[in-house]
Amino acid sequence: MQRFDVVIVGGGVIGSSAAYFLSANSDFKGSVAVIEKDPTYAEAATPRSAGGVRLQFSTAENVLISAFGAAFIKSADEYLSVGNEGAGIEFREQGYLFLATGAGLKTLLTNQRLQHELGAATQLLNPPELQDNFPWLNTADLAGGSFGPVNEGWTDPYSLLQAFKRKARSQGVTYLNDTVTGIVQEGHHVTGVALASGESIACGHVINAAGIKGRTIAAMAGIDLPVFPRKRFIYVFDCRDEIERVPLTIDPTGVWFRPEGPQFIAGVSPEEHDDPDNEDFELDYRLFEELIWPTLAHRVPAFEAIKLVRAWAGHYDYNAFDQNVIVGFAPGFDNLLLANGFSGHGLQQSPAIGRALSELVTFGQYRTLDLRRFGYDRLATGAALKEVNVV
């Protein structure tokens, strides 16, 4: 039987980041295997993501996690080059712009204070300032907006995943194409994983980075995670008129848009009561026609004459308890780690969460960012750490 010191279930951006940070950590001397059931990532969340990075969160840890994520992505060549080959990752630092009517302004103000305390450059803009900065915007019904010009923008998700993977492999990590079907335990101690191929792998630690299958993997060890697959759509459209300096903009209705090369992409998250668990890829064009397009046309007059080009669906691992990641040791285990329930933020969180997991495996505790409040314990005590800025 093969043995690895650490087995990571799932080789998406989270599993691959953990593999990179473990293999880059000079205090970690062990071997690492990533088990990925589909190396094409055809249905994984990572390549279907919008790639957004922002510091505008309502939970302190999320601000700090993304600050590290932005810094890491900006310096990706330093960390993720292999030989003469650069990381190939671009960061479009065009900012995030949250817009508010009177009802939402107080929340923006509260969040901006927290973000400032933590070093973010978030600016609160009144309607005339919004108009000056973004002349293409209809501000008539707005009370204000918050704009993050530094360390906010977007990156290409697939490039980030591939760069983590390439670098991890160059540092000795093994990627295996197989499906984890069981977790082998002796009491509350994991000793290995069983695979669909019939093989078993012995290991010292297991990291659950299985995306929307995180709940299934946790259940194999008897743990209940409130993490469910939620479908999101991204619509790509052309706009005839040129509009400039467009940040990732979030309308008070929740409809968001941003440039994507010469085109734009847009989407919206449904209300909680209208958001069933879903793993299919069926597209909903009515959502675009009936909600997204009218909202876009109202907010940006130039968007009245847009042309829908294509769309895609993807699923993220939604933590129904409080929309924040559940990271750390599984309850009662000293060698089973969870990284689940990212609720649409996992791409930007991948550097900090990968580093955090490598610290927990190596030192048994966090050494840089203290993420204990994001541990499983809060589920048991009912102490939700609600993130209100979920896009």
Ligand SMILES: Cc1cc2nc3c(=O)[nH]c(=O)nc-3n(C[C@H](O)[C@H](O)[C@H](O)COP(=O)(O)OP(=O)(O)OC[C@H]3O[C@@H](n4cnc5c(N)ncnc54)[C@H](O)[C@@H]3O)c2cc1C
């Ligand atoms: C439409 C959309 C837009 C998004 N926009 C953003 C954004 O703007 N910013 C942001 O930060 N995040 C965004 N996200 C969220 C982000 O994409 C995810 O949080 C992140 O990609 C999660 O990475 P992951 O590695 O956990 O999951 P995945 O990328 O899904 O990887 C999990 C992997 O585990 C594998 N796996 C599952 N079960 C098994 C098993 N039993 N054995 C072996 N392998 C297994 C799967 O094949 C998969 O490849 C978005 C997501 C979607 C869907």
